[in-house]
Amino acid sequence: MTIVRASLWVAATFAVMTLADATVTRAQVPTIPLGTRVRLDSPRPNGSLVGTVKSQSADSIAIETNDSTRVVPIASVKRIAVSEGQSRSEGARRGMKIGGIGLGGAMAVFLFASYVASPNNNCGGADECLDPIAAFPYLVPASALVGGLAGGIIGAIAGAERWDTRYLAHVRVSILPGPNGVMRVGLSLSF
Secondary structure, three states, rough: OOOHHHHHHHHHHHHHHHHHHHHHOOOOHHHHHOOOOOEEEEOOOOOOEEEEEEEEEEEEEEEEOOEEEEEEEEEHOOOEEEEEEEEEHHHHHHHHHHHHHHHHHHHHHHHHHHHHHHOOOOOOOOOOOOOOHHHHHHHHHHHHHHHHHHHHHHHHHOOOOEEEEEEEEEEEEEEEEHHHHHHEEEEEEOO
């Protein structure tokens, strides 16, 4: 047996085993009660959908969004997450991330620019002025801390939706027609 034939044999065996595994995985999609708020991730054109479950069969799930009802084949679903309601702690965590990076970063840039642009470099009557570059390592963490605290407070007040993943497709195999009549096989793994 040549190396090419051996490689093809290994690839074909792997594809058949993967397809069998994907079929078993697809059969394990849990039944979600009607009216439950879900977030469903699938490839385009649907992408990520957030809505309520209208119906579910062995091969598809219908999600009612704000503007329409979309039926998505179960075979194309990557992930299904069920809403567990609003969470103030989740909102605080998200707010701290956004505030620490966004607000803190903007504040650090603004303070650094104003420090460099001031005519006397903010000596305040001191004998020695701090070099703007030397102040930067102190300015960035302080700004991130202040921005993170502000974002955490705002996020805790606003809250955020908490999601529980109920289904995650670990192995996906795609077989698509390619140019000139060639079949293309794709494999994706989720961890």
